[in-house]
Amino acid sequence: MSRGIKKSLIALSVSGVLFAPSAFATNGYFAHGYSTTEKGLAGAGVAHSQDAMAIATNPAGIAGMGERMDVGAALFSPKRSYTTSGAPSDQCGAFGCSFSLTEGEVDSNLELFLIPHFAYNWALDSDTSFALAAYGNGGMNSNYKTGQARFSPAQDGNFATFDGTFGANVAGGSGTTGVDLKQLFINASYAIKLNQEHSVGASLIFAYQTFEAKGLEAFAGFSSDPANLTGNGPDSSTGFGVKLGWQGKIAPSVTLGASYQSKMSMGEFDDYAGLFAEGGGFDIPATATIGLSWKTSDKSTLVVDIQSIYYSDVASLNNSIQQMLPSSGLGLCNPAASPAAGPGCLGGASGAGFGWDDMTVIKLGYEWMSGDMTYRVGVSNGSQPIPDGEVMFNILAPAVMETHITGGFTMPLGSNSELAFAAMYAPSNSVSGGNPLDGAQTIEIEMDQIELQATYSMMF
Structure with a gap:
């Protein structure tokens, strides 16, 4: 292939990824995997790198890898809903009046997303490589066009019902409630073999994220900056991070890996400084992964990864909704002030958030060769990050998935090209908890997912 054609393919592939950031929400809001080969193994691969997209999991994996390009896309379909049980109480007390959702089930629309990816590895010599990749890290998306809220806007006991899950039309809005968070990584990685058994690698990662919220007008009384709470269109922020990785063969058939x-630390979402803690802060949490690859025969391999995601390091994700509620007794927000005053108010230094816990995911995969084909299956499981006392805000981000079941294959298309395919099914999971603003109600959030991904690879 000529140098000009290669450059054109690279430019076209990168452009496609840059203009279509992701909308994942699988392990919390991180993807269950990145490369198609790893996704067939339930995302496992920190010790088993097979293509240039491996740098998204472990940059050490490209050391000694030949020159290649991997480009593809996923079709991701999440189905999200919430169900409210219990009639609105319509009560007022010392800490204000109740805020209730009308009974019944409400579904989020927008159930199909196209998520492209691209990676290219340059073999600098037999022991060193440099790779560049662009891919989606994760995201949260919800869009509830129906649903109603019942509350007393003036906190005077005069209750009314408003269209929109969180009273979106209280200020004349359309009634649609939801959020849209998208994140894009551009990863530049270098890796070197220290000897025949061990390799190390490092990545410099540029992150770009966009966010939009709509239909949150009913929470204006709890915001330190209500003008920058909701309905301000898409906002963006950028930041940098690093990834470090190692792979080492400890026995003829066993390789360990870690990353x-x-x-x-991302720039603030200024247009949503009255929603996210710390004046619009929304950093991307750290992750750590360890794993092994065991070549069980000449034609089969078993892989296991354990990944930790540190959501507790990000205030907007980890802080509880209790931070803003006078009834909690914390005294961190005074909604009687105008605007609301105190560090626990939305947008405050200790502002209320989604209440997410850290998450640990175990991934198990198995692949085998049959003729020219390579087949893969996998399963992963991790405790979802949302406590049952935090379900109200997480209607916006019902990231409750725990189990992913996967399968896939790689098929050669010629001497220098191949096609990889992976499918994922995440069975329905739900979390139920009380409405913190109306003790008479219970809210259940639920989601299930299907994903199909394909990658075309060329070796040079």
Whole structure:
């Protein structure tokens, strides 16, 4: 292939990824995997790198890898809903009046997303490589066009019902409630073999994220900056991070791997400084992964990864909704002030958030060769990050998935090209908890997912 054609393919592939950031929400809001080969193994691969996209999991994996390009896309379909049980109480007390959701089930629309990816590895010599990749890290998306809220806007006992899950039309809005967070990584990695058994690698990662919220007008009384709470269109922020990785063969058939991605300090979402803690802060949490690859025969391999995601390091994700509620007794927000005053108010230094816990995911995969084909299956499981006392805000981000079941294959298309395919099914999971603003109600959030991904690879 001529140098000009290669450059054109690279430019076209990168452009496609840059203009279509992701909308994942699988392990919390991180993807269950990145490369198609790893996704067929439930995302496992920190010790088993097979293509240039491996740098998204472990940059050490490209050491000694030949020159290649991997480009593809996923079709991701999440189905999200919430169900409210219990009639609105319509009560007022010392800490204000109740805020209730009308009974019944409400579904989020927008159930199909196209998520492209691209990676290219340059073999600098037999022991060193440099790779560049662009891919989606994760995201949260919800869009509830129906649903209603019942509350007393003046906190005077005069209750009314408003269209929109969180009273979106209280200020004349359309009634649609939801959020849209998208994140894009551009990863530049270098790796070197220290000897025949061990390799190390490092990545410099540029992150770009966009966010939009709509239909949150009913929470204006709890915001330190209500003008920058909701309905301000898409906003963006950028930041940098690093990923470090190692792979080492400890026995003829066993390889270990480990990687760590730093927390990324992102710029603030200024247009949502009245929603996210710390004046619009929304950093990307650190992750750490360890794993092994065991070549069980000449034609089969078993892989196991354990990944930790540190959501507790990000205030907007980890802080509880209790931070803003006078009834909690914390005294961190005074909604009687105008605007609301105190560090626990939305947008405050200790502002209320989604209440997410850290998450640990175990991934198990198996692949085998049959003729020219390579087949893969996998399963992963991890405790979802949302406590049952935090379900109200997480209607916006019902990231409750715990189990992913996967399968896939790689098929050669010629001497220098191949096609990889992976499918994922995440069975429905839900979390139920009380409405913190109306003790008479219970809210259940639920999601299930399907994903199909394909990658075309060329070796040079």
